[in-house]
Amino acid sequence: MSQSLNxxxxxxGMMGHEHLRNLALIEGSxxxxxxxxxxxxxxSAAKLxxxxxxxxxxxxMLARSDIDAWVITTPNYQHADQLKQLFAQSQRPILVEKPACTDPADILALHTLAAKHPSPVWVAMEYRYMPPIAALRAQVAGHALGAVTMLTIREHRFPFxxxxxxxxxxxxxxxxxLVEKCCHFFDLMRLLLHDEAVRVYASGGIDVNHLDERYDGETPDILDNAYVIVDFASGKRAMLELCMFAEGSRYQEEISVVGSAAKVECQIPGPGRFWPTATLGPAPIPQITLSPRHPQGPQLQEIPVDETLLAAGDHNGSTYYQHVGFRHAILEGSPVEVSMNDGLRAVALGMAAQASIEQGCAMRMTDDGFSFVAA
Ligand SMILES: NC(=O)c1ccc[n+]([C@@H]2O[C@H](COP(=O)([O-])OP(=O)(O)OC[C@H]3O[C@@H](n4cnc5c(N)ncnc54)[C@H](O)[C@@H]3O)[C@@H](O)[C@H]2O)c1
Structure with a gap:
């Protein structure tokens, strides 16, 4: 019988329901x-x-005695205040959805408070756990690529x-x-390159989506396409290409890492519920391809995701693996894999990219990685 966690x-809302469906697959939750x-x-949450x-x-909620761990899945702008209240009034572990905050002024405060919290604080950046990305990480960690130099992440997907x-x-x-959803990709850049960013330049706009929408007379101001180039301390470089009016694509994310000896790519489909199986047949299967320079010859491998995990959410099973890790951190003291430090650095990179677009110049990250100035 598994130890139980409350x-x-x-x-x-939508993401909270995905967490509920995945916790239902983990005995003892x-x-x-x-x-x-x-x-x-x-x-609908009551049914789950x-x-x-x-x-x-x-x-x-804070007055209850039957809570072992918190999961925050509110809108982004509420995370910082809710985290601060939990840090002040609860000693329990916390898993907070990304982005950890939306105001640059909260970054240092959250970093300090999380460091003092007596139990695990985990930021939900679960793209790391998608099986094809886990396979890509394993290739990058091995010796096949030689000296890794370049990383490109392309996301072509449906609108918000x-x-x-x-x-x-x-x-x-x-x-x-670039904060809201692309903090995932800045997190992956740091993770795959084992390095910290020093400079960010971005170009982006609102060109297709939401232009005809009005909310109390106001038109949305969220970017729907962008390029972001990130220079890392060691000289490695990364690029993000985001397009949010490209859901006709076979794959949603395409990631390549190139080293001196080989390149590895992975291709990941979007949520299966959006794939038109009636006309196109079964949804695409994630894949990874290793392409050595000598001897040439790409080696393609499919990385299917377990059907039960696919059905539990929109993120290729990653929410399940993240909760398994969070559970181990709580019950067994295993390391927090996505710390507040990781979450805040990814947010700072997203904020720097937004500022680069607004100001029309590159941003230099400060030494602590939590803020930036015009380069
Ligand atoms: N990790 C990922 O891949 C991923 C994917 C989608 C969403 N998210 C994140 O999950 C969070 C929620 O997004 P969503 O898509 O579920 O949005 P949503 O609007 O579907 O859900 C947010 C929910 O919070 C509730 N809420 C609002 N104010 C509240 C308050 N003061 N106290 C408690 N509940 C409150 C809303 O009623 C709503 O049901 C966001 O931070 C988002 O960025 C992460």
Missing amino acids: YAFIGC NITAILEPDAAMRA APKAHFATDLDA LEKVNDWNRFNRNSGGT
């Missing part, structure tokens, strides 16, 4: 409390977590989905597209 959710102001989300108590505010109260339509709520 989770409490702060916010339980109980959902004891959920704070969710939206009635429709409460109703029938034993959960629905609280009316965070103070009432509709969210509760449309919070994701404005930079002030999400932190901006």
